[in-house]
Amino acid sequence: MKQLAVIGVGLIGTSLALAAKRSQPGLTIIGIDRDALTLEQARARGAIDQCFVVDDLSGLAQVSGLSGCDAIVLALPVRQFPAALASLSTVIGPQCVVFDVGSTKADVLAAAQAALGSKFAHFVGCHPIAGRERHGPLAADVTLFEGKSVIVCAPNADAAFVDVVGTLWQSVGARVISMSPEAHDEVFAAVSHLPHMLAYALVDELASRPNARTLFAHAASGFRDFTRVASSSPEMWRDIAMNNQSALLTEIDAYIARLQQLRSVLAAKDATALYEFMQRAQAARERWLSGQLDQFKNEGS
Amino acid sequence: MKQLAVIGVGLIGTSLALAAKRSQPGLTIIGIDRDALTLEQARARGAIDQCFVVDDLSGLAQVSGLSGCDAIVLALPVRQFPAALASLSTVIGPQCVVFDVGSTKADVLAAAQAALGSKFAHFVGCHPIAGRERHGPLAADVTLFEGKSVIVCAPNADAAFVDVVGTLWQSVGARVISMSPEAHDEVFAAVSHLPHMLAYALVDELASRPNARTLFAHAASGFRDFTRVASSSPEMWRDIAMNNQSALLTEIDAYIARLQQLRSVLAAKDATALYEFMQRAQAARERWLSGQLDQFKNEGS
Numbered sequence: 001m002k003q004l005a006v007i008g009v010g011l012i013g014t015s016l017a018l019a020a021k022r023s024q025p026g027l028t029i030i031g032i033d034r035d036a037l038t039l040e041q042a043r044a045r046g047a048i049d050q051c052f053v054v055d056d057l058s059g060l061a062q063v064s065g066l067s068g069c070d071a072i073v074l075a076l077p078v079r080q081f082p083a084a085l086a087s088l089s090t091v092i093g094p095q096c097v098v099f100d101v102g103s104t105k106a107d108v109l110a111a112a113q114a115a116l117g118s119k120f121a122h123f124v125g126c127h128p129i130a131g132r133e134r135h136g137p138l139a140a141d142v143t144l145f146e147g148k149s150v151i152v153c154a155p156n157a158d159a160a161f162v163d164v165v166g167t168l169w170q171s172v173g174a175r176v177i178s179m180s181p182e183a184h185d186e187v188f189a190a191v192s193h194l195p196h197m198l199a200y201a202l203v204d205e206l207a208s209r210p211n212a213r214t215l216f217a218h219a220a221s222g223f224r225d226f227t228r229v230a231s232s233s234p235e236m237w238r239d240i241a242m243n244n245q246s247a248l249l250t251e252i253d254a255y256i257a258r259l260q261q262l263r264s265v266l267a268a269k270d271a272t273a274l275y276e277f278m279q280r281a282q283a284a285r286e287r288w289l290s291g292q293l294d295q296f297k298n299e300g301s
Numbered sequence: 302m303k304q305l306a307v308i309g310v311g312l313i314g315t316s317l318a319l320a321a322k323r324s325q326p327g328l329t330i331i332g333i334d335r336d337a338l339t340l341e342q343a344r345a346r347g348a349i350d351q352c353f354v355v356d357d358l359s360g361l362a363q364v365s366g367l368s369g370c371d372a373i374v375l376a377l378p379v380r381q382f383p384a385a386l387a388s389l390s391t392v393i394g395p396q397c398v399v400f401d402v403g404s405t406k407a408d409v410l411a412a413a414q415a416a417l418g419s420k421f422a423h424f425v426g427c428h429p430i431a432g433r434e435r436h437g438p439l440a441a442d443v444t445l446f447e448g449k450s451v452i453v454c455a456p457n458a459d460a461a462f463v464d465v466v467g468t469l470w471q472s473v474g475a476r477v478i479s480m481s482p483e484a485h486d487e488v489f490a491a492v493s494h495l496p497h498m499l500a501y502a503l504v505d506e507l508a509s510r511p512n513a514r515t516l517f518a519h520a521a522s523g524f525r526d527f528t529r530v531a532s533s534s535p536e537m538w539r540d541i542a543m544n545n546q547s548a549l550l551t552e553i554d555a556y557i558a559r560l561q562q563l564r565s566v567l568a569a570k571d572a573t574a575l576y577e578f579m580q581r582a583q584a585a586r587e588r589w590l591s592g593q594l595d596q597f598k599n600e601g602s
Binding site: 079129130131132133148149151183187188190191192194195196197198199200201202203204205206207208209210211212213214215216217218219220221222223224225226227228229230231232233234235237238241242245248249252253254255256258259260261262263266267269271274275277278279280281282284285286287288289293294296297298299 | 380430431432433434449450452484488489491492493495496497498499500501502503504505506507508509510511512513514515516517518519520521522523524525526527528529530531532533534535536538539542543546549550553554555556557559560561562563564567568570572575576578579580581582583585586587588589590594595597598599600
């Protein structure tokens with residue numbers, strides 16, 4: 001790979017650029033963003049070689065150099081993908097792969113199919129499991145992907161393009177896992193998107209109280225860790241929630257039902273059932289932390 | 302202070318013993334626990350000088366040396382306090398203060414009043430805001446209380462006893478804050494007890510799924526931090542939930558209502574309202590992290 005374009009130089013885009021340059025020093029990286037200051041921060045960190053401010057994604061096709069890229073990565077909030085892909089569709093060269101880093105996949109692949117038409121085989125859906133609550137190029141980290149998983153959803157793509165993207169992820173230290181887009185969206189609705197919603201809801205609930213100042217004055221490390229993901233970008237997470245709406249609604253409902261079950265046990269002052277509930281959860285988390293995944297149920301997907 | 306008894310040498314009891322000994326090298330500490338191995342671990346760490354295994358809290362009164370203590374601290378799950386206090390009531394000397402480290406306060410003060418009778422003035426309710434999800438003497442840390450708050454609820458106690466306990470907390474690096482037991486229980490139901498319930502519920506919900514193995518295989522750092530408090534002791538947290546039941550039920554209901562509000566916005570695909578919800582929460586958390594408490598509402602207690 002000689003030339004890579006990164007569209008959106010936030011936490012993930014800039015981290016990927018930094019890591020790709022480290023593993024391949026001759027690589028030229030074109031950085032594209034709507035915000036000139038953000039681009040300058042990414043350039044100052046040595047992540048990108050050329051900067052293009054693009055206010056409107058329909059202007060992407062006018063960025064010089066894109067047609068000469070070996071790869072283009074979309075590192076934008078997922079609701080901006082349709083516009084970006086529509087604009088890119090005219091400039092994707094015959095050897096160019098397009099991939100993304102979005103947290104939802106069925107919607108992204110549908111958008112790519114609609115926008116790219118015959119070039120849909122160039123598109124490799126990716127989701128690096130390497131988020132942080134901090135965003136922007138200043139939060140970027142060259143080691144962000146080391147030891148992390150990247151889920152690849154590309155039932156549509158040419159094998160050669162999948163290989164190029166897989167090699168890139170491996171070169172920055174990540175482990176590639178293939179999954180169907182539907183399975184991906186169900187799994188991450190449960191283990192990632194739901195906890196984000198739960199954390200946003202807790203912070204918003206307490207901040208709305210008349211005695212919010214007293215509450216936050218006494219919030220400590222448990223609250224800090226529980227709500228860490230509520231510091232995540234609202235724009236990015238609005239898009240994820242909107243684009244994985246169905247799975248996420250199912251998760252919220254299941255969660256509320258489980259919480260109501262805990263509430264019933266507490267309302268009944270059933271100390272034994274309360275202990276068992278907590279003990280099951282604690283034991284499950286310890287199994288997870290110690291890597292004993294084979295002790296979890298594996299009847300479904 | 303020359304002699305201190307620590308009843309329950311778990312994380313908090315052992316950490317307090319270690320820190321008290323460091324600030325006052327001549328102090329003799331009597332360690333009491335139901336578990337001989339736990340006691341031996343606390344002794345091996347240098348936290349306690351004498352060990353007493355007490356299977357049944359009614360046997361506390363037989364522990365030699367208790368009547369000669371300047372202070373006795375209850376570091377047990379709060380539902381064991383009535384039995385412990387009833388047994389202690391006969392051995393508390395005229396100069397001896399009894400305090401606790403429990404996470405609920407109205408129930409603890411009521412138990413102390415019922416058990417201690419005329420010696421209720423010896424009891425100082427305390428809650429160090431210094432928990433961790435790890436428990437037992439091996440998790441203890443001599444610096445655990447440094448820079449932390451200790452809430453003191455002692456409307457009943459002699460001022461001299463409150464001073465002794467306050468001085469002890471300050472000597473281990475903590476900041477003492479007075480509060481009514483009722484205000485304490487309301488505040489900590491919201492900022493601590495509720496998040497624990499929410500984390501237990503999420504882990505239990507996902508662990509119960511047919512595809513639990515797949516889910517936990519893809520759970521990452523956001524999930525880990527969100528659920529950290531679900532690794533807390535089920536015995537301790539059952540007791541806290543049972544003893545702060547009323548405030549906690551109110552909190553669970555308010556939380557479910559707020560989560561339903563978020564769900565409605567998502568179900569309606571109202572991208573603007575969804576963004577505003579998340580943005581409010583994110584901004585509130587940032588205000589909190591940066592110490593801008595004066596920007597929170599302060600109309601209530």
